[in-house]
Amino acid sequence: MKAILKKARTEKNLMVREVAQLLSIDQALVSKFESGSRKPTREQVIQLANILDLNTEKLLIEWMKEKIIYEIGNDDLALKAILAAEKEIKYNKKHQTQWPQTIQNKLNEIDILKQELSAIRQFDSYRIAEALELEYTFESNRIEGNTLTLKETNLVINEGLTISGKSMREHLEAINHQEAIHYIKHLVDKKTELNERELLSIHNLILRGIDSEHAGRYRNVQVMIRGSAHFPPKPHLVAKQMEDYIIWYQSQKNQLHPVVLAAQMHEKLASIHPFIDGNGRTSRLVMNLIMLRHGFVIANFKGDVNSRMEYYSALELVQTTGNKEPFIELVAKYELDALQKYIAIIKP
Secondary structure (H helix, E strand, O other), rough: OOOHHHHHEEEEEOOOOHHHHHHOOOHHHHHHHHOOOOOOOOOHHHHHHOOOOOOHHHHHHHHHHHHHHHHHHOOOOOHHHHHHHHHHHHHHHHHHOOOOHHHHHHHHHHHHHHHHHEEEHHHOOHHHHHHHHHHHHHHHHOOOOOOHHHHHHHHHHOOOOOOOOOOOOHHHHHHHHHHHHHHHHHHHOOOOOHHHHHHHHHHHHHOOOOOOOOOOOOOOOOOOOOOOOOOOOOOOHHHHHHHHHHHHHHHOOOOOOOOHHHHHHHHHHHHHHOOOOOOHHHHHHHHHHHHHHOOOOOOOOOOHHHHHHHHHHHHHHHHHHHOOHHHHHHHHHHHHHHHHHHHHHOOO
């Protein structure tokens, strides 16, 4: 792994001290990583992959391989031990805790519908996508209190009209959210990895022209969520928790079902509540960025009173008790609905 790290750093024209600063460690430690005299932690491997634009999974495999060889050496029983470990790992994975049957059933149905959608993608149309994205902008903003109707949202975004009696903020929320959708689709098309920089760019789009001081920046004050028992972390903890958030994503992105991954990325970001404003919209956009990246469609939470209460209640349950199941099931339900609707529209 030492050769991989040094080669990647050199190709990116980064100095050892620059990598050390990004890792928040001493530069002598980075030099030891590159010489092989010291092994990075799993979290540092994930960070290095992100900093050096390396494939996280491949780098972790290389790290684990070297760690195994270091631990067991060339002992005659080493290969037998590895084979025994392989059998036990496979057994543990096969018998690991499953999601409740209601969630598993939805995930199975979602996978079937995704295959059906893939088979008829040739009948897709950008006009259909535009219409559904408009609905998503309308509903996501409605959740946060925007009073523009679906028709008015269309007039603002696609016709450039100003709606009498509606605030400038509401107009900008519609325009900004639509541009943020275009941005996450751009990230998907370019296969750009989700990282803090891109996440901050999404948030910057959400608050552009509304609150320029805080757009794309973590909060530096304590906040409370109206009507919620959850108390977000202190401002001095936000940057570290966001770093851990991206590390968690990198470590889990190839382990979890994409819908479960998307749901947990949503609830974790909403729980950290890293911004002064725009946390809900940004969380749902990150969720749907993951959905789109894995070939699914946008899951559109509804903004009517009953749906909003169901959404907030499931989210608060995660934040106050750690029970993720109702929220994951809710996300799966909306993705299932979205797939069924999309297929019904484009199916010949």
